[in-house]
Amino acid sequence: MKPIQVGLLGIGVVGSGTFNVLQRNQNEIERRAGRGIEITMVADLDTARARAAVGPNVTVVNDARAVIANPDIDIVIELIGGYGIAKTLVLEAVAAGKHVVTANKALLAVHGTEIFAAASAKGVMVAFEAAVAGGIPIIKALREGLTANRIEWIAGIINGTTNFILSEMRSKGLDFDVVLKEAQRLGYAEADPTFDIEGVDAAHKATIMSAIAFGIPVQFDKAYVEGITKLSSQDIKYAEQLGYRIKLLGIAKRRPEGIELRVHPSLVPSKRLIANVEGAMNAVMVQGDAVGTTLYYGKGAGSEPTASAVIADLVDITRLHTADAAQRVPHLAFQPNAMSDLRILPMADVVTSYYLRLRVADQTGVLAKVTGILADADISIDAVLQREADEVSGEEANQTDLIILTHDCAEARMDAALARMQSLPTVLQSIVRIRKEELA
Numbered sequence: 284m285k286p287i288q289v290g291l292l293g294i295g296v297v298g299s300g301t302f303n304v305l306q307r308n309q310n311e312i313e314r315r316a317g318r319g320i321e322i323t324m325v326a327d328l329d330t331a332r333a334r335a336a337v338g339p340n341v342t343v344v345n346d347a348r349a350v351i352a353n354p355d356i357d358i359v360i361e362l363i364g365g366y367g368i369a370k371t372l373v374l375e376a377v378a379a380g381k382h383v384v385t386a387n388k389a390l391l392a393v394h395g396t397e398i399f400a401a402a403s404a405k406g407v408m409v410a411f412e413a414a415v416a417g418g419i420p421i422i423k424a425l426r427e428g429l430t431a432n433r434i435e436w437i438a439g440i441i442n443g444t445t446n447f448i449l450s451e452m453r454s455k456g457l458d459f460d461v462v463l464k465e466a467q468r469l470g471y472a473e474a475d476p477t478f479d480i481e482g483v484d485a486a487h488k489a490t491i492m493s494a495i496a497f498g499i500p501v502q503f504d505k506a507y508v509e510g511i512t513k514l515s516s517q518d519i520k521y522a523e524q525l526g527y528r529i530k531l532l533g534i535a536k537r538r539p540e541g542i543e544l545r546v547h548p549s550l551v552p553s554k555r556l557i558a559n560v561e562g563a564m565n566a567v568m569v570q571g572d573a574v575g576t577t578l579y580y581g582k583g584a585g586s587e588p589t590a591s592a593v594i595a596d597l598v599d600i601t602r603l604h605t606a607d608a609a610q611r612v613p614h615l616a617f618q619p620n621a622m623s624d625l626r627i628l629p630m631a632d633v634v635t636s637y638y639l640r641l642r643v644a645d646q647t648g649v650l651a652k653v654t655g656i657l658a659d660a661d662i663s664i665d666a667v668l669q670r671e672a673d674e675v676s677g678e679e680a681n682q683t684d685l686i687i688l689t690h691d692c693a694e695a696r697m698d699a700a701l702a703r704m705q706s707l708p709t710v711l712q713s714i715v716r717i718r719k720e721e722l723a
Contacts (some may be wrong), residue, residue, distance in 0.1 A: 286319030287601050290350035290381075292326050292372060293362035294333045297386055297413070300586030301360065301593045302337055312594065316601040320594075322360075326350045351376045358600055360593060361385040370394050377401045377409070382604070384596040386413035386589060389478075392487035395494070395501035399614040406608040410596035415488040416441055416565045418588030419581040420595065425495045425569065426616040432571030434496040436536040438722055441488045443563035443583045444479035445511050445531040447471045449548075450561040453519050453528065459512060471563055481510035482531060482546040489533030493544050496535055496569075497625060498617035502544070505627035509547035518640060518715055521670065521686055522550050527638075528558040532720060541626040543633050550638050550719040556580075557722065568722060631695035636665065636719040639687040641704065642672060642712040649709045650685065660700040663690040682711060688719065 291298055302322055305312065313319045326347040327333040333343045347363070350356060351372065359376040361383060363369045369390050376383050377398070385391070391398065391411055402409045412422045416439070425434070440446050444466060451462040463480065466472035478484045490503040511531050522529050527550040536543040551558040556578055560566040565583025570576050582588035603611050613619060643649045650667070657664060665688040672684045689697075697716070705714055 284318040286321045287357045287597075287604060288324075288355050289320060289322045289358045289360060289597065290324040290326070290353065290356040291322050291360045291362065292347045292350060293364070294325050294327045294336050295362065296586045297589045297593065298325075298327075298360075298362045299336045300590035301362075304587055304590045305594055305597075312598060316598045318601060320597050320601055324350050324353060324356060347372050348375065351379050351381065356381060357604065358382045358384060358597060360597075361387060362593075363387070364389070366390055366393055370398070373398055373409070374401055377405050377407055380405060380407060382408045382410070382600045384410045384413075384593055384600070386411070386593060388414040388484070388487040388491060392490040392501055392503040395491065400619070402614065403608075403619055408600050408603065408611060409614060410600055411491070412596050413589045413592035415491055416567060416579070417581070417583040417585060418591045419565055419567065419579045419583065420592065421492065421567050421579050422495065423595070424577070424579060425492060426612055429569065429571050429574060429577070430616065432573045434537065435570040435572060437489075437492050437496055437534070437567065437569050438557070438720060439485075439489065439492070439533045439567035440530050440557060440560050440565055441533045441567065441583060442479055442482075442485040442531060443565060444472045444476060445482075445485070446560065446565070447563045448480070449511065449514070449519070449529055449531065452514070452516050453523065456516050456520065458516050459514055480512055482508045483510075485531060485533045486546040489535055489544060489546055492533070492567075493535035493542060495616045497537060497542055498615065498621065498623045499542060499625055500622060501615075502627050505544060507545040507547065507630045507633070511548055514548055514717075515715075517684075518638075518717065521640065521668075521684070522638065522717075523553075525550075525638075525666070525668070525686070525688065526553050527551060527719070528553055529717065530558065530560075534720070538628065538634070540632065541628040544627050545630065545633060548717055550717055551722060555722050631693070631698070633694045634691050635694070636691045636721070637687075637689045637697055638715075638717040638719050639689070639701075640715040641685040641687075641710055642682055643685050644709040644711060645681045645683045646709060649707075652707060652709070653685065653687070653704055656700050656703045657687070657689070660692075660696045662692045662696060662700055664688070665690050
């Protein structure tokens with residue numbers, strides 16, 4: 284059978300990895316797919332780089348639309364990234380009757396509903412395993428492996444840059460700014476790391492997973508997003524003493540009232556496997572009603588790990604290329620006419636527990652006032668610790684750190700209690716609030 288022909292838009296790190304792995308493992312891949320898969324055309328603005336990467340037997344152009352217009356191309360791989368031209372090209376490829384493989388989580392988190400609708404109308408597939416957690420097959424697990432389950436919640440370390448930074452802060456006791464510079468030097472963080480450190484990248488991925496898990500449209504604009512830039516080594520140290528580690532988690536949770544969709548730093552019990560995921564690695568926990576808790580771990584980025592996911596999508600499409608479109612796995616796991624209108628809950632309605640750190644005057648009655656405010660807000664306390672404040676001297680010597688762990692409560696109640704505590708004259712600095720997830 285004639286090999287299926289693939290056009291590649293963008294031959295950067297992931298694109299070159301995809302080409303190399305496909306070449307290296309072509310016999311194994313053909314045995315699995317049932318026919319050969321060949322990248323026969325590449326579009327990249329840097330045509331010299333592209334030719335050096337793919338050799339003389341592949342057509343190289345500087346115009347992505349030439350790939351889309353080629354009638355011999357069956358599948359288009361989009362590895363350009365971003366929201367702009369990538370969206371235009373993906374929709375043009377779909378309109379031309381091409382299947383699409385993309386690693387572009389930002390595009391799908393923001394415009395996925397439009398793109399999937401266009402693909403369904405045209406009878407083509409848009410595959411995106413590489414868009415979430417790199418080489419970890421979490422999309423396939425959610426769409427197919429766990430299809431018998433009612434998914435209750437997902438919690439994931441889905442950004443390697445932030446996990447590397449938090450791991451270094453914990454192990455070396457360094458502050459955020461110092462570790463960020465080291466991460467940039469080592470290539471774990473971009474020159475402009477905003478999307479990573481502010482949680483946006485993780486929120487893109489959490490948005491996609493929430494849509495597949497719960498059968499809802501992608502709704503990135505409704506996600507709560509908080510990064511790691513305000514975390515201090517002091518809180519990481521205190522968390523460790525309390526038996527927790529701080530991780531940036533992407534969380535999607537089903538509640539009777541709607542869906543929680545949030546990204547923020549979280550205290551996770553050290554005994555949980557996910558709390559021990561270090562460096563630039565990724566991990567995703569999924570709770571299903573039938574299967575219980577499952578954990579998926581691996582490299583969340585990099586040339587060949589991401590290429591592994593891209594090629595898995597190529598194989599899936601190749602197997603189903605001639606199948607009736609109605610018999611294929613739906614883009615978001617649920618049939619398009621069976622999607623739910625469950626609302627994304629505002630952060631005020633989210634229910635979780637909390638770590639609070641208050642820098643207070645070391646005076647009699649301070650603890651009683653603070654705990655009294657929590658009691659008035661119907662927030663129960665799990666633990667209270669008092670620690671001599673670090674790095675204080677002179678006039679600041681009569682200060683102490685008060686650390687409180689709470690049980691679950693609605694965020695709105697905690698916000699109101701924090702406002703009252705912050706107004707106390709004996710609370711000397713801004714209160715640190717970090718959410719806590721037991722992931723039991």
